[in-house]
Amino acid sequence: MIQAIFFDLDDTLHDSQRPFRRAMEQSFPHPYASVPSDTAYKMFRHFSDLLWPAYCRGDVSLADLRAERIIRMMEHQGFVISRQEAERFQACYEREQQRIELFSDASAVLTELQEMGLLIGIITNGPVKHQAGKIAALGLDSAIQSEHIFISDAVGIAKPDQQIFEWVARQVGHSPGHLLYVGDTWENDVAAAMEAGWHSIWYNHRSRKPETDHQPLAEIRLLSDILDVWKGAEKEG
Structure with a gap:
């Protein structure tokens, strides 16, 4: 689950x-x-x-x-x-x-997932100040608890190193099999998360090609598709 x-x-x-x-x-x-x-x-x-x-x-x-x-x-x-x-x-x-905006369906998806009782977080590569500035500009600092936001320069490990996912799993106290990662890049997001034992969803809105034989839970074009994927996974599980 x-x-x-x-x-x-x-x-x-x-x-x-x-x-x-x-x-x-x-x-x-x-x-x-x-x-x-x-x-x-x-x-x-x-x-x-x-x-x-x-x-x-x-x-x-x-x-x-x-x-x-x-x-x-x-x-x-x-x-x-x-x-x-x-x-x-x-x-x-x-x-x-500093003028960036969330994808149109992102806010509603995050809210609904949280209302379902799921822990929601972010794992992102980059300098702390730079990434934190974008998170604030998007209003995500008020939507997601700070202890669930992980920036690579603060952690000391960056994607695609699977150790960042292993480290986050320990921090939140969940086994990898109970964790899901959603991202747009194959190597950094899909493959790296799965190598750490996580589930993954590939948000392939740029119509890219897979780079390895990893099998994510789903490939989606809209963030809102996550809701159907998650509900389907829960029924099967």
Whole structure:
């Protein structure tokens, strides 16, 4: 029986492509604006994930990671930008991230799950101040208890390391088989959670392809589908 559901934050509870798109439009005039935003964002996330382990090891600074990911993304699209341009983009991107909103069905889903008696939490990668700022901007700091919000830099372990899920399970006092994780990325969210013995739901609203043979509890396109999946799992269990 599932007793707690944890969520990824970025691109799971809110559309993280929107602030990226706005920052691109403001920071890079023509011809940079011709880069398709969906393609650009996927590559931006790719390079961010690629550089993340080096940041976790202390091999690169956070500032270097943030500059390098946009430089590499633009290079992949055939454009060369300077470090100064990359830093201006990052400043704009951070401003836009303070204007983020929950996905339209997220608030109702979280409320209904809590009313069912489930523990609700967040597990997210990133610097504490940065992620906490987004959580506050979304109003999640008043909807979810602080002791159930886990940010990788505070924990000292980051996804896709399965140990962060094992650590969270110990903190909330539930066995992995009673825990469910919902996220949008395969490696960080689906595979990592399942390797730790958790159940997982893949929120695949970007229509990506699975990367391994892991079998999540469900693949969904809308967060509200979680309610039907959970109810179905409870009947079977």
